[in-house]
Amino acid sequence: MKRKASSILARPSPYHSSVTLYEATEEATTVRRSKRIKSELGSSTVPLENEQTIEAARPSTSIEATPKKAPRAKLVKVFKMDEESASSSTPSTTEPPKRKRATASPRKPKPIPTALETPHPAPARWQETYDTIKRMRAQIVAPVDTMGCDQAQLKETDPKNQRFSTLVSLMLSSQTKDEVTDAAVTKLRDAVGGSLSVDAILQADESAIADAICKVGFWRRKTE
Template identity: 60%
Template structure:
């Protein structure tokens, strides 16, 4: 290194010695930003290195509680009995037998297109049981003829056999398109596929034999479960109560206090109705409700319960109305129009025998009843 000399500006007698390049004598300072970053990183490392010891001391002083994961709630079992039986209604047997007698005189939609009919298109026992379940799942809020057509269309869409494997192999859009005429078809599409998946994984691709297990399937409730057991396994574990059974038994006064929903109705009925009637009462009252005891405009004028004063809800005729045709099983196909004149008294009405050849009014509720099996459908 070479030096140069210069005289001090403050004292002329002092000589100063300096390197030729003063900048080379000192290292270049680090940029302020980088220096700050290094310091920050070092501080962070120091902080992190000190954290475990503090955490260990804290953990040692107050051990952390281990919280167990909550197990999924098990569904409540379906109730099967009341704490105390419901009182037996007066003359219930006479009422029941009268309805049964009337039902023998006409064919209702449930007789030819009910959910129990779906199984007869399948040969494999498992597929027959699965078809019954599918028909029941599609039937809610849907007319019988629409349900029947949807089951047939779905069977054809998945290859001609309505099985669990066929439904799961099909595209979701295929299932949706086949059932898009039934009520809530989008939701039911998901339910059908989810139920099929659960049946395959949990029940060996077959229907279980208990109400609680059936109700664990998506979209399946107590009514469907009881009816599925009756049709698929011939097991009579309770009454399948739908809107018809619920409506008619309340109109008949069979509940000391009117029931609010089908489950209340079921528990009341099961508490006093002999078990030999549990299986048939649904089919009996559904057909009766589809043709005579309609949700709106019930045909009290053709009901023997009204004639015999066995129904506390028998209605009055207020005006003559246009009638549609119902075919009664009385032998002759001839039909005679009956005009009902306005009156203000509670029926006695003509009995079924007297109007067996008459042209009768049918007013199905689209959400609750199946369509009537009439020879021709009049335009609405």
């Protein structure tokens, strides 16, 4: 694109003495005939008639003015944006109401089988193996024979206290040897008054129970 040589007029700034303002004179402006430029809408073109291009020059370089964008393309784009924002902000009245999902009915618990339909076959020669272990065991006295959980009931006379003492002994035997369990049950019986009963345990102090069974495993939880 050919242009005429620009003439620049320099003058001092009225606001600051060290600033020089440069202005292009009338000879720097040219009038071009109409041409067609592409708009922002796509491949369509918009004619622009008598478009004026003005050169603004600096002291050392000159800047070519870019052609103005088509105003029609801007208006159409803004109008489309307004339509989209209006459609997104205002809900459509023609849409059918959403149906609520039906709540799922509670599942019925599956019955737990208490017996096998087909019993497992008995191991081969199990009776012979059991009798052999029983004969071997009869010659050895283990701690469970004299200090097992079933031995706690032998020191009680009331049948209800016998059942309760067996229950207490079983609770204390978890993660504990039989010798330690039997000693803890004996010490607990003495701490609550000589007999293991529900009333005696309820009336006993928690610290007394803890001191009696502190040798068993997880004695804090078992005290509670």
